[in-house]
Amino acid sequence: MAERQAAQVPSNIVRRSFAIATWLGWKIESNWTDPFLFAVYSVIKPLAGAAIIVVMYSVVASGNFDTPYFAFLYFGNAFYQYVSSVITGVSWSIVDDREHYRTLKYLYVAPIRFQYYLLGRGVARILAGTFAVIITIAGGVLFLHVPLNFAQVDWLLFSVSFVLGIVVLIYMGLVLAGVTLMLAHHSDVVGDAVASAMFLFSGAIFPLSYLPAFIRPIGYALPVTYWLELLRRSIIGSSVESFSSFGSLTNLELLSILLGFTLLFGLFSNAIFRACERRAKEKGLIDQITNY
Template identity: 45%
Template sequence: MAVSHDLRTFKNAAWLGWQMEANWTDPFVFATYSIVKPVAGSLILVFMYLVITGGETQTPFFSYMFIGNAFYMFVAEVLFGVTWVIHDDREHYMTLKQVYIAPIKFYIYVFGRAAIKIAITTVGVLVTLAFGVIWLGVEIDLGAVDWMVFIPALLVGLLTMLIMGLALGGVTFLTAKHGMGINEGIAGVFYVLSGVIFPITVLPEWAQSISYLLPVTYWMEALRRGLSPDLMTSLSGATGLSDFSNLEILLTLALSAVAFLFISSAIFRYADKTARRKGKIDWTTSY
């Protein structure tokens, strides 16, 4: 009974999230926007790469950069999606108190709302990768994909991002105008230090030490190994994680998910308790 109730909460929250994401225009315009936006964002990075390298795209590092940047959309959108649920319901719609006292598990509601972000972002990632393969020569061969690495890595990584987003959502309870800035700052740290667009070996040693502590570092490595094994073989020794086997990468990612589950739960519970005590659950900040 409890499970079916949670599933119904998740489904209804996801439906609500879809209505809020897509109700600003007609389906055709929304579909066009969902396709053009991720491709345009990736092209900004591609043009910078072309200027720096003199137009050279037929190198392993170009594919390394493009694939990492495509999957980074999940990092930014999932973290932002979880925290934005709390921010939007509190500041814009002013319904957070009503949702909070409803007979549902609040975190199930938050994850349901964020699920639609994952769905929309998945379309963007697929479109971006297809664009890269067809027009830019990105090294992805579907026949060579290691699905036993790629699928578990994708699922565990998304779960980790949701868990980390829960912690940032807790911080949003206690912040006024800085919640989104904190969220973007954390995402920016991941972008620079997690091997998203360049191997962590180009970083100074102190920064590499931080990179090895970030779950996104192992997530990006696992996704690339699963999606383009030949590419990662050609870059062996350059990524900083070549000493890890595929199984070790996946285990490290899974352990980081478990660790952040405890950390994020503790942060969220503390923020929840503090917000209740100080009356900040529905306290708008009047931007």
């Protein structure tokens, strides 16, 4: 009976954990400088990243941006910014709170629900990621003739795929947070390493068919690959087909696969996080400061 009562966390604790962590995360991310500089900082980095690809393309294609591949490349790169924002957004606070602020042990004795605290801490980066994606796409549409016709966008497909993708990324971030809890070394680069690896295998900037055949299955096993494909299909429609990694699959089939991934990660991510957390407690890693 007592165990059941303990397992039922009051919703106000969930709400409070999430809200306070969101506020805290935003302050940490943004109050190191004034709002104007923070806005500039948030814009320059993603725009420069996109501009590298644009210049590379332009050098070879002699400035001809009106091709299906450029649209494929541009949207893939723009939306991929969400992957690292969401994944590292959720998992980074473990490193930040344990090594930098040294408050992780206090969080564990505080009346909060830790998973929701992690999610809240990640919101600031997710918001910054959203800002970066919007700016990148707006820059492409305004200056590079990236095709974006609002009337032709399949908004239903876009919305459903987008939400499913963000949810599955949050679950992946939770798994990474668990893994980060158990690591003493390299915990600060785990999120970036995973996001970088997925950048290659998910066909974000080139079709999967360019990868060697034995590596392609890694891409097919990643939800991000399906997510990016669905987002591209919903925005640029049939022109993506010549570069599609899933030419034979319909939108509904792709959506079903993404939904399957979301459910799978939803089922297991919390359990994996719990298992990692238990192990970290057993090994005394919760308040471990390595200065690594």
